[in-house]
Amino acid sequence: MPRTSSRKGTTNSTASGNSSTVDLFRAASGKAASKELERIDQLFYSYASNSSGMIDPEGIESLCSDLEVDHTDVRVLMLAWKMQAEKQGYFTLDEWRSGLKGLRADTILKLKKALLDLEKERSEGHRTADFYSYAFRYCLTGEAKSIDIESICLLLDLVLGSHFRPQIDALIQYLKIQIDYKVINMDQWMGFYRFCNEISFPDLSNYDPDLAWPLILDNFVDWLRSKRG
Secondary structure, eight states: OHHHHHHHHHHHHHHHHHHHHHHHHHHHHHHHHHHHHHHHHHHHHTTSOTTTSSBOHHHHHHHHHHHTOOTTSHHHHHHHHHHTOOSTTOBOHHHHHHHHHHHTOOSHHHHHHHHHHHHHHHTSHHHHHHHHHHHHHHTOOTTOOEEEHHHHHHHHHHHHTTTOHHHHHHHHHHHHHOOSOSEEEHHHHHHHHHHHHHSOTTTOTTOOTTSOOOHHHHHHHHHHHHHHO
16 A cells, blocks of 8 residues: 555656646746847837828838848738738737737847748749738738739739730730729739639630630730730
8 A cells, every 4th residue: 555655646646747837838838939029029119100190101101221132022021911911001019019029039130031031932823822812912902902004014014024924014015005994903803813724825826705704804815816816
């Protein structure tokens, strides 16, 4: 019986020691997370407007200067995507926290590195589609559900130009000369994305107008074929 009692005591002591270790680890992790959030907040307030409590267009310009990127660089749009920012040209504190925690960036140097890594993430198939659809929503103004042709051309070049240069150059050329559409909606926008990813270019051999493509793409394909004679 004494042996049994001794083993129980050892087991209880070990369990108590393990529990204390886990508690210490949790406390340290919680403290580190708290410090990280504090640094993220400090970074936010170094760019935020005192009047609005948000990072506004002027603050974004300053941020871009510190990141050494142009404010029109696609990586700035990708940063907004990671934050899921709702209003173009503005970052709220909650959006900033969510984005930077996800990127594990609590300093400008870490954020610079994170922006480089974002380009790799954008190249993943499902992530590319998510970023592409977000880019359209982010550029909507007010209650609008469509975007003017000039802005769409700029946006297409920004988000797809580096991956699908021949298709995007041709599409932009067509959009600028056609007279049937003054604005583009989300369905048409996502159609452009599908076209670039699915259709053999420049021969267009697998384009089937019966597959419910947006009419603007049927017109685009007709225009391309007529150019070839």
